[in-house]
Amino acid sequence: MLNIDKYTKIDFIFLLGILLIILLIIRKILLNKINKNNLEVAKKVSIGYEEIQEDYVDVTYAPYGTLAVLADGLGKNEAGRISSIVSAKTITKMFLEEGSKEKIVYFFKKAFNKANHEIIKRVEKDKGGASVLSAVVIDDLLYYALVGDCMLAIFRNKELVKLSEGHAINEVAKREYYKGNLQKSEAVYALKEKKLLYYLGQESFRDIEICDNPIKLHKNDIIVLMSKGIYESLRWIEIEDTLGENNITLDDICEEIIEKIKNNNKFNNCNGSIILMKYFDNKSKKEF
Structure with a gap:
């Protein structure tokens, strides 16, 4: 004889599971719709001629804002790939679980330190790491945090302006020299180096x-996040001209930038990644 109560309970649990999935899908659609009122987002990653893709990018939406993360892995074999994926996913997870409109600096510090710890747990000492750039857009405000040599810039009035400084030895030496903490001879020597000091x-x-x-x-x-494989493979004016093209979407711009890099002899063995976020105020509509 069939146990009707048993099957009723199973059906009820199954229906609850289906309902939960539907609610999660609706939530994601609503979040995307809310954020897309203010932002159009596009991203592109290219492996170049390397065997392993060490770049990883992610964009996620929450009720309080939009997070973009771009990670450029360092190290041999799988170490760089693991480092970039772990760092981006750790920061994204923390943004969804602990992010808010307040205490953004605190969030960045906690998330980056957590990502650093997660990489150390998974990658042999001194064998891998990642340059990581994260940008958060809340309403009409842009916040960012960076470790390494990824780059953040903003395209405004047909001009691309670099916002981040980075942690390549030559950049750090330049800053320390102007602060009076480094002798000229030491600064000149460091400027010839292109190694990373922090990652x-x-x-x-x-x-x-x-x-x-x-x-x-x-x-x-247009907020631009890009790895070294992008900004070192194209002239600044080339990136500006592409960003300034009319009547094309951000996806088309990303594709065009990657294609230009592939046709550039400098792009011999480099991964390259880029994230674009175009801001629209609440009263405006997207026009292309």
Whole structure:
């Protein structure tokens, strides 16, 4: 004889599961719709001529804002790939679980330190790591944090302006020289180097470049996150000209930038990744 109560309970649990999935899908659609009122987002990753893709990008939406993360892995074999994936996923997870409109600097510090710890747990000492750039857009304000040599810029009024400084030895030497902490001869020597001083995956990691004062966005600003494989493979004017093209989407711009890099002889063995976020105020509509 069939146990009707047993089957009724199973059906009820099954229906609850289906309902939960539907609610999660609706929530994601609503979040995307809310954020897309203010932002159009596109991203592209290219492996170049390398055997392993060490770049990883992610964009996620929450009720309080939009997070973009771009990670450029360092190290041999799978170490760089693991480092970039772990760092991006860790920061994204923390944004969804602990992010808010307040205490953005605190969030960046906690998330980057957590990502650093997660890499160290998974990658052999000094064998891998990642340059990581994260940008958060809340309403009309842009916040960012960076460790390594990824780059953040903003395209406004047909001009691409670099916002981040980075942690390549030559950049750090330049800053220290102007502060009076480094002799000219030492600075000149360091400027010839292109090694990274800080990156995620170091036990001695401590330095995060954080935007303490948010950047106020203007209508039609394009926020640009890019790895070294992008900005070192194209001239600045080439990136500007592509960003300034009319009547094309951000996806088309990403595709065009990657294609230009593939046709450039400098792009011999480089991964390259780019995230574009175009800001629209609440009253404006997207026009292409």
